[in-house]
């Protein structure tokens with residue numbers, strides 16, 4: 348039996364009962380028609396929640412996938428006499444193929460090129476459908492048979508109502524389950540930036556493609572239902588306008604919220620219908636005035652409530668229950684099934700003093716500028732090594748070379764005896780190298796513990812099917828037990844369900860360390876961990892890092908703050924103008940005239 352938070356479960360059951368009652372009561376036929384369309388639009392908008400709201404990829408082209416689902420079934424059922432269920436399978440297969448191919452090309456685009464790309468393929472497919480003789484061009488295909496279910500023909504809108512809403516209900520459940528699973532967190536991690544996600548071991552291209560294909564499948568399902576509801580298809584309802592409309596629905600509903608898809612689809616459909624009725628009477632003439640007025644109303648709504656409708660509903664609900672401002676996120680499934688947790692395997696740590704990291708004559712040039720000039724150093728198991736230097740010395744560049752973010756111009760980086768330069772950071776994470784960021788990169792709206800669970804991505808295996816079906820409960824419980832253990836280790840155990848963004852900066856930095864620890868690293872790379880911290884926070888951080896060293900974790904620390912590093916590190920490497928000018932124990936380094944000249948002079 349699937350377990351959700353009790354409030355959510357109750358909400359879902361009440362909603363399902365209300366939808367069922369609506370379909371069975373003798374409400375006017377027109378209401379059923381509206382409800383059917385809301386259901387069809389909801390499915391597409393649900394895909395956009397996953398793709399745009401969660402994954403951060405804007406698509407104007409979903410109508411093309413609706414068309415593929417609709418046309419595939421229309422052609423097979425009218426042309427070959429196939430069952431609509433065969434049409435469904437063929438349509439979804441076609442959608443998956445097309446989305447994989449389009450996704451592989453367009454998802455490489457970034458910034459506004461991606462939405463432009465989706466517009467391009469949406470237009471191409473629209474005109475393709477309109478020009479193919481076999482699809483009867485813009486006249487379209489008629490005489491599509493109804494869906495048969497249990498020997499019963501779903502002939503009327505009323506018959507299809509229950510099927511449409513059952514599919515919407517299953518779609519909602521599937522997306523909710525997915526988002527609360529390992530592959531779902533990988534998609535959510537995309538919002539934190541690709542460098543962050545990859546550093547946690549998330550294969551970002553795969554995560555993007557998964558969101559893209561699943562969103563397309565939801566759109567294709569909507570198209571199949573549409574074809575057998577209308578019993579006719581032509582290209583007109585699948586144009587770019589429709590693609591923009593779907594995106595509007597998702598945004599108006601609250602683009603990051605699963606239930607927002609339904610709220611947006613309902614609001615936009617009902618508003619358009621109401622205005623279509625009202626405006627000609629008010630203005631005394633007919634025309635598409637509802638498009639103009641609803642456009643203006645939507646701008647107003649988005650200006651008043653940029654997060655969309657659903658967050659407003661949530662706030663109102665929380666206020667009614669007197670839980671406004673609790674700042675706590677819902678318990679993820681992994682925490683609700685605690686009892687199932689099993690310890691995750693740990694990697695063997697190297698013996699104290701064994702070489703962990705070897706940087707050999709690393710060089711990085713940017714055009715004519717030599718940012719890192721043949722720098723070499725070693726780091727041994729169980730030590731904290733500090734990399735310091737004045738502004739522009741090349742520390743961050745060095746950090747990026749070691750962490751796999753930047754390729755070297757020349758030289759080598761070895762990790763645990765293996766050459767790793769040129770390898771992506773995802774692979775370094777798999778090998779046991781975890782990092783934090785100078786400018787904290789968390790998912791601020793996610794709970795603290797889910798952020799940490801992203802760090803444990805590589806310690807699980809279950810994919811999206813297991814996520815959707817909740818067949819991943821043991822693994823989820825184990826990942827969350829690990830995440831909780833790492834939070835306890837860094838002293839944030841009580842903050843597990845708080846929104847990550849509500850923590851103070853010092854705690855956010857410590858949360859990043861917990862996320863890095865969740866990948867069971869051999870080496871922690873910390874990029875200016877003390878930046879922006881208050882004195883007490885720095886002391887707490889230093890105590891934490893000493894504790895980790897005592898537990899055998901090796902640490903490479905890039906830092907600006909001299910006082911912070913002096914009392915903490917075992918050895919220092921000092922850089923200036925891209926060159927290593929000195930290396931040794933903190934006291935010796937402090938006395939070194941080259942260091943005083945380059946860096947300490949200004950501080951002492």
Ligand SMILES: Nc1ncnc2c1ncn2[C@@H]1O[C@H](COP(=O)(O)OP(=O)(O)OP(=O)(O)O)[C@@H](O)[C@H]1O
Pocket residue numbers: 713716717718736737738739740741742743744745907
């Ligand atoms: N992507 C880049 N393109 C061109 N030049 C760069 C790039 N990244 C860094 N640099 C240059 O390389 C030099 C070293 O920069 P880097 O950021 O590594 O120094 P840093 O020691 O980390 O400085 P800070 O403490 O200010 O962060 C600087 O002159 C910088 O302007």
